[in-house]
Amino acid sequence: MMKTKPTLTIPIFQKVYIPHIWKTPVIIAVLLLEELLKHSKMSARKGAYSLFDLMRFLCVHTGNVVLVKRGSYIEGERYIALWPDPHCVGSYTDTYLNSLGIASIPKLLLKLAKKLRELISECINVDETNGNTERFLSRLNVLEEGFFQLIDNREIALMCRKLKATKGDICLNHLGNNISIVFQNAQFVRGENLLFTGDLEKEFLSKIESNYDKKYQLYPTYDFIKVPHHGTKGNKDEHYFDFKPYNPKCFMIPNGRVHGIKGNWQTCKKYGNDINLKGAKAICSNSDFCENNSGRCFVTCLCTKRQFVFPNKCLKVT
Numbered sequence: 001m002m003k004t005k006p007t008l009t010i011p012i013f014q015k016v017y018i019p020h021i022w023k024t025p026v027i028i029a030v031l032l033l034e035e036l037l038k039h040s041k042m043s044a045r046k047g048a049y050s051l052f053d054l055m056r057f058l059c060v061h062t063g064n065v066v067l068v069k070r071g072s073y074i075e076g077e078r079y080i081a082l083w084p085d086p087h088c089v090g091s092y093t094d095t096y097l098n099s100l101g102i103a104s105i106p107k108l109l110l111k112l113a114k115k116l117r118e119l120i121s122e123c124i125n126v127d128e129t130n131g132n133t134e135r136f137l138s139r140l141n142v143l144e145e146g147f148f149q150l151i152d153n154r155e156i157a158l159m160c161r162k163l164k165a166t167k168g169d170i171c172l173n174h175l176g177n178n179i180s181i182v183f184q185n186a187q188f189v190r191g192e193n194l195l196f197t198g199d200l201e202k203e204f205l206s207k208i209e210s211n212y213d214k215k216y217q218l219y220p221t222y223d224f225i226k227v228p229h230h231g232t233k234g235n236k237d238e239h240y241f242d243f244k245p246y247n248p249k250c251f252m253i254p255n256g257r258v259h260g261i262k263g264n265w266q267t268c269k270k271y272g273n274d275i276n277l278k279g280a281k282a283i284c285s286n287s288d289f290c291e292n293n294s295g296r297c298f299v300t301c302l303c304t305k306r307q308f309v310f311p312n313k314c315l316k317v318t
Contacts, residue, residue: 016062019179020069022120028113029105034172065124083182194224226252233268253284286310
């Protein structure tokens with residue numbers, strides 16, 4: 001959006017909510033490492049450097065940036081966030097790095113992450129950022145130049161090669177998934193009660209479901225549930241989550257084919273079966289890439305009650 005409206009001088013959004021995980025440099029460092037790994041695989045794809053693009057967008061096109069963590073209110077006190085929990089994400093990051101065989105983050109990468117953390121802190125302070133956009137962007141450009149120089153760093157290049165050799169086409173997006181903002185109505189509101197799950201992994205959805213800190217319980221029923229991971233099941237059903245106990249009236253599934261990426265965003269049969277079993281309604285982007293659509297022909301699938309967003313870009317859900 002920032003790139004398609006380069007001359008825009010007023011914020012596109014009055015308010016933007018982002019995960020409250022920026023106080024921990026190692027989390028930022030892992031996000032940067034993901035981008036370095038992507039760059040080493042497809043150097044011509046500049047669109048992969050999302051973290052710096054995000055920073056520019058927040059600086060120029062946002063009226064107010066709000067950090068969200070478990071217990072934060074969204075839109076006044078209309079909704080309440082159930083995730084992320086900065087403490088849990090921090091612990092997960094250490095475990096995740098160990099699973100990748102990374103004993104420690106390279107010092108240069110961690111140093112860059114700390115400087116970026118300072119900029120993020122400044123960016124979310126509207127009063128401080130107003131009138132200083134050019135100075136902010138200048139500092140960000142310097143950090144981005146330093147980021148690209150890290151590609152030639154021997155220690156980091158060796159780490160990227162090792163990850164590619166041992167993990168294949170791994171994309172370090174698990175951390176990105178697990179800092180998803182998950183929220184529900186702050187108060188149970190019959191007829192419009194919703195649960196929004198982002199791309200959170202099953203491990204942490206189950207953690208939320210257990211009300212691990214005894215602070216924020218899921219509601220017994222929901223009118224709308226936005227299912228995680230675009231309704232995909234993962235390689236071993238690790239993304240599928242059973243929402244049937246909550247008797248949702250509507251499953252919202254932003255799915256569809258992504259050209260050039262085999263199997264991406266393919267809605268799994270289990271969700272279709274759950275939808276029919278509960279007599280619920282499915283609202284999907286389309287149906288041409290769904291396991292319940294053997295013909296791969298648009299608007300043919302096995303869900304009894306369904307509505308498609310395509311060919312529109314959006315749909316008002318009632």
